[in-house]
Amino acid sequence: MFIRKSEKKGIITLGILTMALFVLPQTIHKSECPIFLIPYSRLSDTTQPVPLKHLVIELNSADSTTLIGVRGIGPYYAKKILRYREQLGGFHSTRQLGEIRFQYLNIDSLLPCFSVNPALIRKKELDTMSFKSVLHHPYLEYEDVQLIFNAKRKFGKINYSILESQKVLPPFKLKKIKPYFK
Incomplete structure (x- = not known):
């Protein structure tokens, strides 16, 4: 065979x-x-991934890979958070995440995963900024920026203390922008 x-x-x-x-x-x-x-x-402790659920992430220093580690936040939402942080100059409260529009994510349930260090906020000088750069701040509208620059022309220079003392903006707006301008 x-x-x-x-x-x-x-x-x-x-x-x-x-x-x-x-x-x-x-x-x-x-x-x-x-x-x-x-x-x-058994794997050693250095090779096992640490679940990010139990870590508290500092929003003003976190990068996109750290944010992606939080359940529910993907690359798109991480980019939105980082872009908003850049526009603001930094977060002064975790509740500011609620100002970002998340279509499929309940950010309120994730707030315990985050913390904020206000010392990391980059304060900007109003006197040296252009109209356009002040207008890019999320808390200021076109009319507010016009009032600020009218006050700059009137007083020669402008800073937060002048805005507050001369009542250039309404008190609720001043309270919102206080952490971001010198």
């Missing part, structure tokens, strides 16, 4: 598998560790 080369390989492979599955396990004692099996070992 003639056996093809491919059939011969199949017969040999079948024999090896049969031996590995049925014969070898009976010959190896339970106390011995078989050569072809990897024994169970």
Whole structure:
């Protein structure tokens, strides 16, 4: 009887598998560790990923990869958070995340995962800023910026204390922008 080369390989492979599955396990004692099996070992603490659920993330210093580690925040939402932080100059409260429009995410349930260090806010000098750059701040509208620059023309220079003392803006607006301007 003639056996093809491919059939011969199949017969040999079948024999090896049969031996590995049925014969070898009976010959190896339970106390011995078989050569072809990897024994169970614990990973060291440095190789195990740390779940970010239990960590509190500081919003003013977090990068996108850290934010993505929070359940529910993907690359799109992480980019939105970082862009808003850049527009503001930094977060002074975790509640400011609620000002960002998240379509499919309830950010209120994630607020305990975040913290804020107000010392990391980049305060800007109103006197050196252009109309356009002040207009990019999320808390100021076009009319507010016009009032600020009219006061700058009137007083020669402008800063937060002048805005407050001369009541250039309404008190609620002044309270909102206080952490962001010198």
